Structures are given as structure tokens and as C-alpha cells.
Amino acid sequence: MFSGKVFGALAGAAIVALSATGAAAQAKDKIKVGFIYVGPVGDHGWSYQHDQGRKAIEKALGDKVSTTFVESVPEADSERAIEQLARTGHDLIFTTSFGFMEPTIKVAKKYPNIKFEHATGFKRAPNLSTYAAKFHEGRYIIGQIAGKMTKTNTIGYVGAFPIPEVIAGINAFFLGAQSVNPNVKIKVVWANTWYDPAKEGDAAKALLDQGVDMLAQHTDSPAPIQAAEARGKFGFGQASDMERFAPKAQLTAIVDNWSDYYVARAKAVLDGSWKSEDTWGGLAAHMVVMSPYKNMPDDVKKMAEETEAAIKSGKLNPFKCPVVGQDGKEIECKGSGALSDEQVLGMNFYVKGIEDKIPQ
Amino acid sequence: MRFELTPRTNASVGMRVLASVAAFITAFLIAGLVIWIMGRSPVAAFDVYVLQPLSDPWAIQELIVKATPMALIAIGLSYCFRANLWNIGAEGQYVIGAVLGSWLALKTHGTDAGFWVLPAMLLLGIVGGALYGLIPAFLKTRFGVNEILTSLMLVYVAQLVLDYLVRGPWRDPKGFNFPQSVTFDPAATLPPVFEAGRVHYGAVFAVIAVLVTAVVLGRTLFGYRLKLTGDAPRAARFAGFSSRATTMAVFAISGGLAGLAGISEVAGQIGQLQPSISPGYGFTAITVAFLGRLNPIGILIASLVVALTFIGGESAQILLKLPLDLTQAFQGILLMCVLAADALVSYRIRLTTRGGGK
Numbered sequence: 101m102f103s104g105k106v107f108g109a110l111a112g113a114a115i116v117a118l119s120a121t122g123a124a125a126q127a128k129d130k131i132k133v134g135f136i137y138v139g140p141v142g143d144h145g146w147s148y149q150h151d152q153g154r155k156a157i158e159k160a161l162g163d164k165v166s167t168t169f170v171e172s173v174p175e176a177d178s179e180r181a182i183e184q185l186a187r188t189g190h191d192l193i194f195t196t197s198f199g200f201m202e203p204t205i206k207v208a209k210k211y212p213n214i215k216f217e218h219a220t221g222f223k224r225a226p227n228l229s230t231y232a233a234k235f236h237e238g239r240y241i242i243g244q245i246a247g248k249m250t251k252t253n254t255i256g257y258v259g260a261f262p263i264p265e266v267i268a269g270i271n272a273f274f275l276g277a278q279s280v281n282p283n284v285k286i287k288v289v290w291a292n293t294w295y296d297p298a299k300e301g302d303a304a305k306a307l308l309d310q311g312v313d314m315l316a317q318h319t320d321s322p323a324p325i326q327a328a329e330a331r332g333k334f335g336f337g338q339a340s341d342m343e344r345f346a347p348k349a350q351l352t353a354i355v356d357n358w359s360d361y362y363v364a365r366a367k368a369v370l371d372g373s374w375k376s377e378d379t380w381g382g383l384a385a386h387m388v389v390m391s392p393y394k395n396m397p398d399d400v401k402k403m404a405e406e407t408e409a410a411i412k413s414g415k416l417n418p419f420k421c422p423v424v425g426q427d428g429k430e431i432e433c434k435g436s437g438a439l440s441d442e443q444v445l446g447m448n449f450y451v452k453g454i455e456d457k458i459p460q
Numbered sequence: 461m462r463f464e465l466t467p468r469t470n471a472s473v474g475m476r477v478l479a480s481v482a483a484f485i486t487a488f489l490i491a492g493l494v495i496w497i498m499g500r501s502p503v504a505a506f507d508v509y510v511l512q513p514l515s516d517p518w519a520i521q522e523l524i525v526k527a528t529p530m531a532l533i534a535i536g537l538s539y540c541f542r543a544n545l546w547n548i549g550a551e552g553q554y555v556i557g558a559v560l561g562s563w564l565a566l567k568t569h570g571t572d573a574g575f576w577v578l579p580a581m582l583l584l585g586i587v588g589g590a591l592y593g594l595i596p597a598f599l600k601t602r603f604g605v606n607e608i609l610t611s612l613m614l615v616y617v618a619q620l621v622l623d624y625l626v627r628g629p630w631r632d633p634k635g636f637n638f639p640q641s642v643t644f645d646p647a648a649t650l651p652p653v654f655e656a657g658r659v660h661y662g663a664v665f666a667v668i669a670v671l672v673t674a675v676v677l678g679r680t681l682f683g684y685r686l687k688l689t690g691d692a693p694r695a696a697r698f699a700g701f702s703s704r705a706t707t708m709a710v711f712a713i714s715g716g717l718a719g720l721a722g723i724s725e726v727a728g729q730i731g732q733l734q735p736s737i738s739p740g741y742g743f744t745a746i747t748v749a750f751l752g753r754l755n756p757i758g759i760l761i762a763s764l765v766v767a768l769t770f771i772g773g774e775s776a777q778i779l780l781k782l783p784l785d786l787t788q789a790f791q792g793i794l795l796m797c798v799l800a801a802d803a804l805v806s807y808r809i810r811l812t813t814r815g816g817g818k
Contacts (some may be wrong), residue, residue: 170777171784174739176730180522181774188778199734263637448637
């Protein structure tokens with residue numbers, strides 16, 4: 101659930117040095133793949149999308165693979181569930197929330213011959229990879245759409261927690277909106293939860309009451325976009341395509357697509373080519389997918405498609421330099437022509453024009 | 461026509477034990493039926509839920525780890541419940557104990573403070589939980605406020621305090637805004653009982669709490685006072701027992717043990733503070749206390765049984781692809797059966813046809 105990920109300054113210290121396992125690449129005929137989910141598979145958001153990835157493995161690899169999942173695993177008590185998967189003959193184990201980081205490291209040390217994959221974390225080992233997605237690329241696109249379509253020039257944003265990934269998402273969203281509408285303003289409400297339809301819905305209503313006519317969300321339930329639908333306003337789906345919850349309000353959705361990655365990693369274990377890696381893919385890698393652009397005028401749709409293509413081809417980076425902070429000072433540009441990955445992954449500032457403060 | 465409950469005067473100890481066994485068998489039969497309707501083998505389910513965990517040394521260790529906080533909290537709750545005082549807020553006392561104990565761990569982090577850190581942390585955990593437990597007790601004795609409401613609502617206050625601390629002042633400064641504290645130093649970590657195992661000293665504390673409680677309840681005047689206050693409050697008053705002092709004492713004991721469970725879990729199992737440090741142990745412990753019939757040994761057994769349903773539930777998801785909801789339903793069925801069996805032993809059910817009332 102903690103879809104946030106950091107390495108940067110931490111990388112050196114954090115990559116846990118394990119004795120080389122010497123597990124020479126070995127092809128296998130049939131493998132077992134296990135998943136640990138933080139929420140119920142039916143959340144229609146974060147865990148649901150990971151489960152779609154699990155099903156994609158079964159579909160792609162047929163009888164060469166069998167899969168298992170354990171759902172609603174509390175982060176503070178997850179070590180046992182992870183170890184259970186390791187002990188029951190699973191060859192590849194995905195732990196799909198930031199809070200599973202320490203337990204995954206501990207279990208990975210104990211079982212050097214099993215491959216582990218931890219979503220959104222920053223600690224790796226010879227048998228433990230990390231992976232996450234550049235959702236902020238999609239957020240730049242929906243920012244442009246919202247900036248173009250807003251009539252009140254005020255956009256609402258329901259955030260989960262002020263962690264770097266969410267902050268980077270707000271910045272990318274606002275930079276997108278600003279690029280097409282210099283007068284746009286943004287209001288942020290923190291729900292302090294990843295999944296709590298009641299709280300998320302209340303946050304959305306509070307924003308709508310303040311005259312917001314476009315609603316973006318970085319929480320996992322369809323409640324915010326449903327609130328937009330009920331008031332005849334617009335919103336964007338999160339994690340999965342939420343069109344069926346808000347057929348009139350959803351302009352597009354930023355869909356987490358783990359399927360391609362999961363299938364590729366399972367194949368790598370089958371043919372013995374699996375290596376410990378850090379993967380951070382975006383629109384180009386198909387880890388982030390925009391659901392069909394709907395309920396918008398043709399010119400807005402065309403603009404969104406062009407932006408999507410530009411980001412995919414690498415022509416456009418949402419954090420291209422210069423990026424100006426809230427205080428009007430330019431942020432040091434550590435990447436080539438754009439902020440570096442480390443700067444984005446550890447983002448802890450708002451860009452200029454956001455009249456709000458990050459809760460500390 | 462209606463049912464009437466009349467108390468039995470001759471319910472023997474043997475009958476009560478037999479009723480417990482019957483309750484367990486009934487619960488397993490009901491669960492087996494559900495599993496059979498779902499098209500799976502109830503025999504295989506019983507094997508995965510119960511037999512495998514009990515025949516595997518690793519699973520037995522995990523059982524103890526999981527049972528430890530529940531046993532500690534439930535033992536504390538038994539003091540309150542025996543005196544007919546309803547402390548529903550053990551979850552909050554657990555959190556505050558963990559917070560106060562962790563304060564020292566974070567304060568001494570990175571210094572070479574010695575061996576005294578850990579005992580001091582445990583002590584702070586107990587003090588924190590006890591003080592937090594005393595709030596509803598004070599409100600009850602001073603103003604007559606219902607302790608069920610205050611203790612329950614203070615749970616949310618405690619959780620929000622923890623939330624604030626790990627997102628704010630106690631956040632790991634090198635953690636890029638992620639809501640968690642630094643990982644505790646070895647001096648602030650509760651060591652495993654066996655080399656490289658996961659069972660930490662919290663389990664030992666739980667056993668000590670059980671033994672001490674058995675003596676206190678069975679052999680001391682205080683134990684007698686509790687029972688009397690619970691069963692016959694008027695008689696207790698005539699005997700000169702102060703209900704105010706009893707209320708304060710049991711809430712302090714109960715909160716203190718919940719606090720000890722909290723700091724043991726954080727220093728032993730988790731190793732750092734996080735926004736969530738308990739999957740509801742404080743509430744599950746209420747079930748455990750009643751499953752164990754408020755008897756110390758019974759509670760120890762009940763905590764292991766409930767831990768077994770958690771671990772068996774995970775195995776069932778992995779090996780039989782049975783949903784998590786089934787595990788939670790089974791816990792409910794088990795409690796209902798035990799309480800029903802208890803009622804049937806204590807009371808006789810009679811169907812009367814006399815037109816009662818209107």
C-alpha cells in the first residue's frame with residue numbers, strides 16, 4: 101500500500117550486503133509464486149491490481165506455474181505470513197506494500213535460494229529485488245486535463261499521506277495543470293489513509309464544498325470519484341479503471357499495471373535468468389497505463405494523447421528543469437535536463453504556486 | 461410459549477470442562493460443514509488449521525509469538541472483568557505503553573547507553589499503560605462516567621498520538637518522510653529466548669503474569685475482594701471493601717500488563733515504531749479472556765487457541781486457498797459456542813407454555 105520508494109542517499113547504507121548465495125542460474129520446469137497483500141483483494145485499488153498481476157501470471161504461464169496469495173496481512177505482523185510462503189515451496193514471493201520491507205529482508209536472509217520481490221521499498225539483497233512505478237507521469241497528464249477543463253480554476257486533490265511519492269504526484273499534477281492554465285489553484289486534503297471509503301468520501305465532499313470542480317485522488321477507493329459523480333463534477337480513477345463507479349465523472353484513470361512485470365519476473369525464475377534488480381517503470385514500460393480518455397472535448401483528449409506520447413518517447417519529463425520551489429528558488433538540477441530519480445523519490449517540497457504547506 | 465432460563469445449582473467443575481470440549485467440537489463441526497459446502501475437504505482443513513501447526517516446531521514458535529501479547533493483555537483484563545468492570549480500551553493502553561517505552565529507546569538511540577535501557581523501557585511501558593488505564597478508572601470513580609465508553613474512546617486517542625509521533629517528531633530523519641521511527645539499537649531490543657528464534661522474552665513475562673495472577677486470585681485477600689466486588693457489590697461494601705480503590709487497582713494492573721505487551725511487541729517483534737503496531741490485540745484479548753473464562757491458566761490456553769486460528773487461517777489461505785473471511789468467521793463461531801456452552805451449564809432451559817405477560 102505504501103506506494104512510495106526511496107533510495108538516493110540511503111542506497112549505500114540500505115542495500116543489505118548478504119554473503120553471495122552462489123545460487124547459480126538454474127532453469128525450472130514448474131514454479132510456485134506467492135503474494136502478500138496488505139488489503140483485501142476486493143479493494144478495487146492497490147491490492148486488487150496486484151491480484152490482477154497474479155492472475156496474469158497464471159494466464160500467461162499456464163501449468164508451469166501455480167500461485168498463492170495471503171490477503172489483508174497487517175504490516176506489523178507480516179513476517180510469519182511471508183515465511184509461511186517461503187516454507188511451503190514457493191520459488192518467487194512478491195510482498196506488495198512498503199510496510200513489508202523489514203520483514204521481507206529478514207525472511208530473504210533466511211531463505212537465500214528463494215527469490216523475493218518487494219514493491220515500493222528501497223532495501224535489496226542478492227535474492228531480493230525492488231520494483232515500483234512512475235505514477236507521477238500519469239499525474240502530469242491528468243493535471244493538464246484538469247487545468248484545461250476547470251471552470252472555477254480550483255482543483256481538489258485527496259492525498260493519502262505526505263510521503264515523497266504522494267508529494268511528487270501532487271507536484272507533477274500541478275505542473276501539468278500550470279502548463280496549460282497559469283491561473284489554476286490547487287487545494288489538498290489529507291485523508292491519512294490509503295483505503296477508507298468513508299474518510300476519502302468526506303475529504304472529497306469537503307473539497308467540492310469549497311468550489312472545486314475537478315478532483316484528483318491518491319487514495320485507493322472509488323469514494324472520491326463517486327462524490328464527484330454525485331455532484332456532477334469530474335475526477336480521475338486511481339490504481340484501477342473506476343469507470344463503472346463513475347461513468348460520467350471519470351475523465352481517465354491512472355492504472356497500475358503489474359501484469360507485464362510479474363509475468364516477466366516469473367519467466368525469469370523459470371528460465372534461470374532472474375537477478376536482483378531495482379525496477380522503476382512508467383508509461384513507456386507499461387507499468388503505468390492511462391485508461392481511455394472520456395467525457396472531455398476532443399481538443400483536450402488530443403492534448404492528453406500527445407502528452408502521453410511525448411512522455412513515452414522521453415521527449416517530455418514532468419520534472420524537467422528548471423523546477424521552482426514554493427519559495428521561488430530554483431531546485432538544483434541533479435539529473436540531465438530534469439530532476440534526478442533520487443530527487444523525485446525523496447521529494448519533500450511543493451513547487452511554486454501551491455499555496456499550501458506539507459504537513460510536518 | 462417462551463424459553464425460560466433457570467439457574468442450575470449443581471454445575472460441577474467436570475461439567476464445565478466437558479462443556480468447553482463440547483463447544484470446541486461443535487465449533488469445528490459447524491466450520492467443517494461450511495468448508496464442505498464450499499466444496500473443500502473438512503478433513504484437510506482440520507489438518508491444515510490444527511494438526512500441522514501443532515506438529516511443526518517452527519509453527520509452535522510462531523504460535524507462542526502470536527499468543528504472547530494476547531495472553532498478557534487478557535490476563536490483565538481478567539482482573540477488571542472479575543470485578544465487573546469493563547475495560548474495553550486495552551488496545552489504547554497497549555499503544556501508550558509502547559509509546560512511552562519507545563521514547564527511551566529513541567532517546568538513547570546511537571548512544572552507548574548500557575544494559576539498563578531495556579529494563580527501563582519495560583518499566584516505562586508498564587507505567588504508561590497503567591496511567592492510561594487509570595484515566596477511565598478515575599472518571600468512573602470521581603464522576604460516575606461509564607468506563608466502557610471512556611476506555612474505548614481513549615483507544616482512538618492513543619492511536620492518533622502514535623500516528624502523530626511517527627509522522628512527526630519521532631520520524632526517522634533519514635527515512636525521507638516515511639512514517640516510521642529508526643530501528644531500535646540492540647540495547648533497546650528484547651532478545652529472543654532461544655538463539656536465532658523469534659520467541660522473545662515477552663512470552664516469559666506472559667507466563668510469569670499467569671502464575672502470579674493464579675496466586676493473587678486464589679490465595680490473597682485482594683483476589684477475594686475482586687470476586688466479591690464483582691459477584692455481590694453490596695456485600696463487598698458491607699465488608700468494608702472500597703469499590704473506588706478496587707476500580708483504580710484493577711485498571712492500573714490491566715493497563716500495566718497491556719502496556720508491557722505493547723513495549724514487548726515493539727522491542728521484541730517489530731523493532732521500531734510504526735503507525736500501526738497491533739492488529740487489534742487489545743480487542744482480541746477480550747475474546748481470549750472470556751474463552752479462558754477469566755481463569756489464568758484458561759487464558760493461557762485460550763491465547764494459544766486463538767493464535768492457532770490466526771496461523772491456521774494463513775496456512776489455509778496458502779495451502780487450501782480458503783479465504784481469510786472464513787478464519788474470522790471461525791473465531792466468532794468458536795466464541796459463540798463457548799459462551800453458549802457456558803450458559804447451558806449455568807442455566808437450565810425450559811420451554812414454558814404458560815401465557816407469560818400479555
